[in-house]
Amino acid sequence: MRVELPESFEKRMKEMLGDEYEAYIESYDNPRQYGLRINPMKITEEELAEGSGFSLEPIPWTKTGYFYKEENQPARHPYYSAGLYYLQEPSAMTPAAKFPVKPGERVLDLCAAPGGKATALGAALQGKGVLVANDISNSRAKALLKNLEVFGISNAFVTNEVPQNLADRFEGFFDKVLIDAPCSGEGMFRKDPAVIKTWDEERPEYFAKLQKDILKNGVRMLRPGGKLLYSTCTFAPVENEGSISWILNECPEMELLPIEGYEEFSEGNPAWGDGREELRRCVRIWPHKMKGEGHFLALMKKSEDAPETRIKLEAPTRMDKKNKTVMEEFFKDCQWKPDWERVQIKGEKVYLVPELPAKLNGIHFLRNGLYMGDLKKNRFEPSQQLAMTLKASDYAGSVSLSPEDERIGRYLRGETLLLEPGEATREKGWILVCVDQYAFGWGKLVNGVLKNKYWSGWRLKG
Known part of the structure; x- marks a missing residue:
């Protein structure tokens, strides 16, 4: 039985898709696609297929993503608890896959929960540099933290803040900023029909207003020459080409870049924004053209000539000699060694912290770096989180x-x-x-x- 869509939504989609509308509607009858993304810091595709017995098919637009059959039930396999893969809708893998993150960079995932994109960005960093992963919801930020820790991401600063508070402390700090923006969710109607019940025709305009605020603060946090990737899971032009047109007009230092292509990607539509031809560089993912749900992506770069903001970084730490001796006694049995200049002790708890700005007072965070364990009565007790990195x-x-x-x-x-x-x-x-x-x-x-x-x-x- 075909899903019942809101009348005003159908009307707009008919106008947007024209002759393709029937193919779009028929896509609701297609089976849902299931995807997992392997953790390249821990396992290869061959090792996963051999050890799990899963039937895997590569997702062609990402190097680490695979379709799996529903009967495989990977969430019940012990490999899931070991952080060897993340379960993620195939189209949702695209933003992180098309964002050129390199080890050692400073990366921000501004709307990061539950962690699908953040775990991919963290894996790309390979433990070098820093990943700031933020979500405005405290409960969602807790789920984000767990997913990062299970994945073995050791260099994350997990925050629970509004974008402006972060921008006030991280202005000009990041090489890369990813904004998977809150949106009206139209691209998820097929995957989750419950989303349809929350939709009304005012929602796209409501979210577009939120997106503009998030985008402007994201641009503030980029260094000159840094890149920002914006994505949504909606079809609404006002949230996609509309939001991109707005930020390009508001921030002339930003330039829209082409995204590495895939034959079934569709380009953005200038007529759905302010008419500028560069909007064709955006990517739209339509469920009647690809094996995935609806998505939108836009990649932008900040001019090298943009004003630079210099931020004083936190100084390296010096461990107490006694505590360091206790720690070294444990780590003599471990091939992985911490950078002792980045080890901080707070009470009994020991952390390996990434390099961050010196003044972060007032920022609400759930975790700074890797919680390594506890010092108790001249002995070190390793943490669950440390185990996940080994x-x-x-x-x-x-x-x-x-x-x-x-x-x-x-x-x-x-x-x-x-x-x-x-x-x-x-x-x-x-x-x-x-x-x-x-x-x-x-x-x-x-x-x-x-x-x-x-x-x-x-x-x-x-």
Whole structure:
């Protein structure tokens, strides 16, 4: 049975699509497409296909994305808990895939929750530089933080702020800014018919106003020569070509760039904006032309001649000699070593922090960098988050279970495990618990009993 669309929405879509309208409407009868994006910091496509048994088909417009069959149920596989992939709608992978982020850059994801694009940007940075991932909603920012930590992103500053507050502290700071803007969600009608019930004809104008504020603050935070990628999951011209036309008029230092093409991408329509021909450089994704939902993208660059803002950076830290000795005792068994100049201790908690501006007072944040663990009575206890950045070969004590081992489910529920002699690489002490060499937490081994250290906030129910 065909979905019932709002009358005013149908009227506008008929005007926009003309002869293609029937093909668009027929696309609602097509099955939903399921996608996952692998974590290249942890696994390759070949390793994932071999270890999981999933039937994977490459998504042609992104190097790390794959279609999977619904019956594969990847959210139930232990690899999901190990952060080896992120489940994401195929079209939604496009913005991060077409944004040329390089290791060492300063990157902002301004509307980042729940983390699909942020985890992709963080993986592209490879632990170098900094990713500021922000969401205005505190509950959504908490979900964002978990997804980044599961993925093993160690250089993220996760904030919960309005864009203007960030712009006041990060003006001219970032090499790249991604704005996956809040929108009327018309491109998701097929995937999630519940979105239709929230739509009315005033929503595009409402969101366009929000988008202009977000865009202007995003431009403020770009350095000269920096790039900004704007995306939405709506078809509404006022939110797409309209918002881009507005920011180009408001900020003449911004230039619209072409986006690396794919044969089924459609170009932007100048008539849906202010008429400038450059709007053809925008990309529209239509569900009747591609195996995905509706999306819009625009890539812009700030002029090299734009005024430069110099921001004083936070100075490197100097660890207390006693604490550093305790930390080094633990890390002598670990191939991964922290940059000691970036290690901060607050109370008992130890963090590896990225390079940020010195004055961030008043910014509400959930996490600054990698929470490494706790210092307690002259010993160091590693964190769940540290485990997610490692693999079995990185630590002297580990146990690797097969995906079919029933103890994995018990471990993820927080239960104590029994190990056979020789099953772990050492007989006592901290053990990195893995599935097929991919870590998902710690345990403490004594006399064949593995005390569960999987973080309580992530434990499975039942």
